[in-house]
Amino acid sequence: MTSDGRQDFAGTAEFRHDPDPTPSRPRPAEVLAESIVEIVSDSGEGAQRCGQSLAAIAARMGNGIWTVEIIPAEIQPPHRSVAGASGNRVRFASGPVTNVGDAADLVVAFNEQVLLSRLHAGEIKPGGTILIENAWQNDPDPAIVAAYAKVVAGVRADGYRVYEVPMAAECQKYVPDPRKGKNMFVLGMLCAIYSLDAEVARAQVRFIFAKKDQKIINANLELLDAGWAWADANLDLKYKVPAPPVAARQVVMNGNAALALGVVASGMEVCAMYPITPATSASHYLSSIFEKVGCVVHQAEDEISAATFAIGASYAGKCAVTITSGPGLSLKQEALGLAVMAEIPLVVIDVQRGGPSTGLPTKVEQGDLMAAMFGGHGDAPKVVMAVSSIEECFYSVITARKIAETFNMVVIILSDASLATAQQPFERPVFNPDWLAPPINQSAVPEDAKPYDWDARTGIATRFIPGQPNGMHCLTGLAHDRDSHVAYDAAINEEGLLQRSRKLAAFQTTLRLAPVFGGDDGDLLLIGWGSTKGAIEEAVTALRAQGHKVSSLHLKYLQPMASGIDAVMKRFGKVMTIENNWNDPKDDPLINDDNRRLSSLALLLRARWLVDVDCWGKARGQPLKPSAIMQAALAKLETAEGEQ
Amino acid sequence: MTASMSQCLMQMVQTDYQMSDYQSEIAPRWCAGCGDNAILTAMQRLCRDEQLPPEKTVCVSGIGCSSRLPHYMNAYGFHGIHGRALPIAEGIKIRRPDLNVFVTTGDGDNCSIGAAHWLHAIRYNMNLTVLLHDNQVYGLTKKQASPTSPKGLKSNTTPYGAALNPLNPLSVTLGVANVSFVAQAVDWIPDLLYEILRKAHQHRGLSFVRVLQRCPEFMGHRFDDWVRDPMKMRILTHSDGLRLKPEVSRVYKNQETHDPLDMPRALAIASMQEEIPVGILYNDPSVPCYDDLRAGERPNTPALVKTVLDEEFDKVGIWPDSADPAGSTE
Ligand SMILES: Cc1ncc(C[n+]2csc(CCOP(=O)(O)OP(=O)(O)O)c2C)c(N)n1
Ligand code: SF4
Numbered sequence: 016m017t018s019d020g021r022q023d024f025a026g027t028a029e030f031r032h033d034p035d036p037t038p039s040r041p042r043p044a045e046v047l048a049e050s051i052v053e054i055v056s057d058s059g060e061g062a063q064r065c066g067q068s069l070a071a072i073a074a075r076m077g078n079g080i081w082t083v084e085i086i087p088a089e090i091q092p093p094h095r096s097v098a099g100a101s102g103n104r105v106r107f108a109s110g111p112v113t114n115v116g117d118a119a120d121l122v123v124a125f126n127e128q129v130l131l132s133r134l135h136a137g138e139i140k141p142g143g144t145i146l147i148e149n150a151w152q153n154d155p156d157p158a159i160v161a162a163y164a165k166v167v168a169g170v171r172a173d174g175y176r177v178y179e180v181p182m183a184a185e186c187q188k189y190v191p192d193p194r195k196g197k198n199m200f201v202l203g204m205l206c207a208i209y210s211l212d213a214e215v216a217r218a219q220v221r222f223i224f225a226k227k228d229q230k231i232i233n234a235n236l237e238l239l240d241a242g243w244a245w246a247d248a249n250l251d252l253k254y255k256v257p258a259p260p261v262a263a264r265q266v267v268m269n270g271n272a273a274l275a276l277g278v279v280a281s282g283m284e285v286c287a288m289y290p291i292t293p294a295t296s297a298s299h300y301l302s303s304i305f306e307k308v309g310c311v312v313h314q315a316e317d318e319i320s321a322a323t324f325a326i327g328a329s330y331a332g333k334c335a336v337t338i339t340s341g342p343g344l345s346l347k348q349e350a351l352g353l354a355v356m357a358e359i360p361l362v363v364i365d366v367q368r369g370g371p372s373t374g375l376p377t378k379v380e381q382g383d384l385m386a387a388m389f390g391g392h393g394d395a396p397k398v399v400m401a402v403s404s405i406e407e408c409f410y411s412v413i414t415a416r417k418i419a420e421t422f423n424m425v426v427i428i429l430s431d432a433s434l435a436t437a438q439q440p441f442e443r444p445v446f447n448p449d450w451l452a453p454p455i456n457q458s459a460v461p462e463d464a465k466p467y468d469w470d471a472r473t474g475i476a477t478r479f480i481p482g483q484p485n486g487m488h489c490l491t492g493l494a495h496d497r498d499s500h501v502a503y504d505a506a507i508n509e510e511g512l513l514q515r516s517r518k519l520a521a522f523q524t525t526l527r528l529a530p531v532f533g534g535d536d537g538d539l540l541l542i543g544w545g546s547t548k549g550a551i552e553e554a555v556t557a558l559r560a561q562g563h564k565v566s567s568l569h570l571k572y573l574q575p576m577a578s579g580i581d582a583v584m585k586r587f588g589k590v591m592t593i594e595n596n597w598n599d600p601k602d603d604p605l606i607n608d609d610n611r612r613l614s615s616l617a618l619l620l621r622a623r624w625l626v627d628v629d630c631w632g633k634a635r636g637q638p639l640k641p642s643a644i645m646q647a648a649l650a651k652l653e654t655a656e657g658e659q
Numbered sequence: 660m661t662a663s664m665s666q667c668l669m670q671m672v673q674t675d676y677q678m679s680d681y682q683s684e685i686a687p688r689w690c691a692g693c694g695d696n697a698i699l700t701a702m703q704r705l706c707r708d709e710q711l712p713p714e715k716t717v718c719v720s721g722i723g724c725s726s727r728l729p730h731y732m733n734a735y736g737f738h739g740i741h742g743r744a745l746p747i748a749e750g751i752k753i754r755r756p757d758l759n760v761f762v763t764t765g766d767g768d769n770c771s772i773g774a775a776h777w778l779h780a781i782r783y784n785m786n787l788t789v790l791l792h793d794n795q796v797y798g799l800t801k802k803q804a805s806p807t808s809p810k811g812l813k814s815n816t817t818p819y820g821a822a823l824n825p826l827n828p829l830s831v832t833l834g835v836a837n838v839s840f841v842a843q844a845v846d847w848i849p850d851l852l853y854e855i856l857r858k859a860h861q862h863r864g865l866s867f868v869r870v871l872q873r874c875p876e877f878m879g880h881r882f883d884d885w886v887r888d889p890m891k892m893r894i895l896t897h898s899d900g901l902r903l904k905p906e907v908s909r910v911y912k913n914q915e916t917h918d919p920l921d922m923p924r925a926l927a928i929a930s931m932q933e934e935i936p937v938g939i940l941y942n943d944p945s946v947p948c949y950d951d952l953r954a955g956e957r958p959n960t961p962a963l964v965k966t967v968l969d970e971e972f973d974k975v976g977i978w979p980d981s982a983d984p985a986g987s988t989e
Contacts, residue, residue: 071977074977075977075978261977261978264976264977264978265976265977266972266975266976266977267975267977268975272975276968276971276972279964279967279968279971280964280968282959282964284754284955284959285750285753285754287750304967304971306955306956307963307967308955308957308959308963308964308967309955309956309957309958309959309960309963310955310959311753311754311953311955313749313753313953315746315779316775316776316778316779317775319743319746320743320746320775320776320779321746323739323740323743323746323747323750324746324747324749324750324753325750326747326750327719327737327746327747327748327749327750327751327752327753328750328751328753328754329750330737330747330750330751331717331750331751331752331754331755331758332754332755333754335750349740350740350743353739353740440977443972443976444968444972446961446964446965446968446969448961448965451961451964479735481714481715481717481735481751481755481758482714482715482755482757482758483714484712484714485714486714486735487683487713487714487733487734487735487736488735488736489683489718489729489730489732489735489736489737489738490735490736490737490738491730491736491738492738492739492740493738500685500730501730
């Protein structure tokens with residue numbers, strides 16, 4: 016959907032099914048507001064690169080895009096297997112795209128098994144377009160010939176619009192091994208289908224092979240042109256997703272890359288981590304660039320070590336960061352309590368995955384909110400924020416470092432598996448030296464200053480950093496007084512609790528609530544946090560277009576929360592959170608209002624503001640789709656007042 | 660007087676540190692006769708003799724009786740959480756080569772809950788001085804068996820006697836890749852304790868010193884036989900090793916000249932049962948240090964951060980009409 020009213024185009028494309036396309040004359044392109052394309056292959060056949068390039072070309076032409084990787088379930092899956100589907104989904108539109116969208120309009124499959132994988136997952140729109148490699152119909156193995164024929168006949172019977180494409184045969188005219196080159200042929204085909212700019216496409220091919228020699232660049236350009244020409248000559252598919260020209264410089268990257276660049280831009284100098292999916296790629300990328308700015312990624316022996324190493328580095332220098340996912344966050348909890356108690360700044364990035372335990376390592380879930388807020392023992396106030404776009408992944412790290420260092424607090428950034436690999440363009444950041452941490456203070460501490468001279472108003476104390484003369488004290492995780500002396504006295508313990516809590520309140524007063532999306536009041540308010548923002552707002556836009564008085568509010572800060580949320584909630588007849596995590600189904604015979612377990616944010620909102628907040632969510636390891644959110648909202652609108 | 664001269668004079672004035680400059684305002688609260696007291700004194704002596712500026716000295720510990728030591732030092736202290744003193748100290752050291760970092764840990768702290776960190780700390784070989792206060796029991800939590808408790812020890816969790824053979828911290832440490840300095844001291848020979856600590860501090864890399872520490876509260880007369888009979892103590896000497904005061908040499912006559920690069924002999928010494936070896940078992944100053952290897956080649960400056968960010972943005976740039984895409988990679 017676009018924000019400029021062009022969503023009216025959605026669905027107006029009328030597909031004419033022509034099973035035996037004859038070479039055609041140039042035809043006018045059908046105008047679409049958006050399209051979702053998937054390219055799937057065995058891993059190693061380059062579908063990923065094809066999808067990324069398609070996205071880059073569309074973005075370059077001004078389209079909004081969102082891409083996600085389709086990741087095989089195994090490292091080395093067998094060829095031609097359902098489990099081995101690897102590739103990319105590209106959603107591009109006339110205006111900005113904020114989420115992965117619903118089912119795909121068009122899929123390019125390099126074999127029928129990977130196609131099946133997407134069909135089984137329900138990711139292809141009924142009646143959608145399928146372009147499939149046809150070399151399998153002449154395979155020496157009769158079993159393969161049969162399998163191919165069966166699937167193709169099946170999808171045709173199911174009403175899909177199927178084109179069998181001689182990809183390998185065509186590529187062989189240009190390269191000896193069609194496995195290495197098919198992806199550029201397909202890229203050319205897709206560029207032709209979507210009427211993309213040929214020069215921009217060629218520039219993209221030159222760009223991705225820039226480090227290769229000219230022969231390779233030329234061969235790939237030939238393949239691109241060949242795919243283009245073949246599609247123009249043989250397919251009756253011609254669309255255009257119009258877009259305004261790109262005005263400002265943009266960058267396109269995934270959430271984990273944005274987090275890593277955010278770490279560099281924040282001025283933090285030490286990242287201690289232990290590998291864990293889906294967080295690791297952030298550390299991989301950071302490892303490749305951090306040394307260039309004189310900094311260190313330390314792969315510790317476990318997460319406890321990673322967290323305590325980061326705490327040590329923060330204590331003796333600039334705020335440090337540790338990057339992890341759910342199981343790692345659990346292991347770090349005791350250390351986070353130490354940082355809270357001793358008031359050491361620390362940034363923790365948690366790229367959430369499905370849980371509990373090892374759970375769904377590569378799949379998305381918003382399951383760690385409670386662990387982030389309350390995971391450790393005792394009262395341990397920390398700041399918890401969630402990112403909702405790729406751009407936010409970048410800027411949030413800079414903000415988190417500042418908060419951590421201003422308040423001497425632990426700041427947890429919640430991202431998730433869907434943002435980790437999703438790509439989205441955003442305006443190229445312009446470096447600002449204020450992003451960076453100032454040099455560490457090594458000047459002498461004033462004679463009478465104490466290490467915990469809590470400010471009566473804010474609870475903030477200036478920390479003393481080793482090397483500062485007069486600042487010697489022994490920091491401890493035990494209850495302590497202003498001198499950092501161990502103290503079990505009741506009043507002193509209570510004062511420490513108060514001051515640490517007060518910092519959170521002081522920080523809270525600086526927060527501003529984001530504007531409500533949609534209308535200021537109405538029948539239903541949806542509240543979300545984190546990566547679901549785009550899908551929720553898309554659903555709200557569609558619902559409002561149908562005349563429903565639905566709005567949404569998206570929270571960036573979960574702890575503390577900005578003031579004003581209750582006032583917003585009270586302006587709506589019903590309130591429901593939309594979360595990618597577990598809640599008990601209301602229609603289960605065992606479930607009632609007394610035992611129904613709610614999604615995390617719903618529980619928090621009810622507890623704080625005594626508002627009757629319902630929740631809807633799924634924990635299926637997949638991003639929430641706008642259409643599913645719409646259904647849930649419609650169902651909620653229909654329920655009687657007071658009924659949960 | 661020039662500025663540099665006055666600075667020089669100031670330094671001369673400042674560097675006259677006394678023992679009392681390393682004593683915090685908190686009096687130690689260990690039991691009478693606890694070996695931790697001797698270790699604290701040896702540390703303070705070392706700081707004084709080496710004239711370590713208190714603000715440049717950091718004592719890190721975990722949790723346990725022994726881990727209270729940083730509170731009693733006038734230096735920067737970090738009394739951490741149980742078992743994690745080593746990674747905290749590593750984090751402190753990674754960007755601060757200017758700091759003298761000491762680690763105090765107990766046998767439960769280091770050899771049980773923190774055992775993974777122990778092995779990896781040896782392998783990282785960062786510039787840290789690590790003192791294992793080995794009283795062979797959990798003191799703070801009131802007498803449970805530790806991994807180094809002698810077999811058969813009756814404790815609150817092993818009322819019928821500890822079932823297993825103890826773990827030997829010396830041989831375990833000697834077995835880890837990149838080990839560079841291993842020594843053993845005992846709290847009841849303060850001169851040697853001090854001397855070993857001095858050598859450990861001077862070593863570049865991780866120096867691991869196991870100190871057999873008496874816990875009169877829970878281990879009663881555990882080391883009495885050795886305390887009473889100097890001949891049951893084997894002192895390791897070497898031309899480049901410990902300086903033995905004549906009065907120490909006169910009492911502790913059971914001496915062995917040991918080459919600290921002789922690993923097989925070091926392992927044999929580590930496993931002695933009847934005699935307690937005291938001295939440097941192993942010392943290889945050539946092992947590279949992780950903090951040196953990972954030291955940034957250039958300082959983190961705003962200009963550098965800008966350059967690197969721009970390089971990375973160029974790689975993923977979407978260029979408006981005016982800019983040439985291919986141009987940005989060349
Ligand atoms: C995570 C955690 N588990 C358990 C404890 C309880 N605890 C504190 S000190 C200690 C053992 C101390 O023994 P040791 O390390 O040998 O030190 P000592 O007191 O003998 O000097 C234990 C189990 C704790 N503080 N934290
Ligand atoms: S219990 Fe043992 S180790 Fe602890 S202070 Fe007393 S004597 Fe020392």
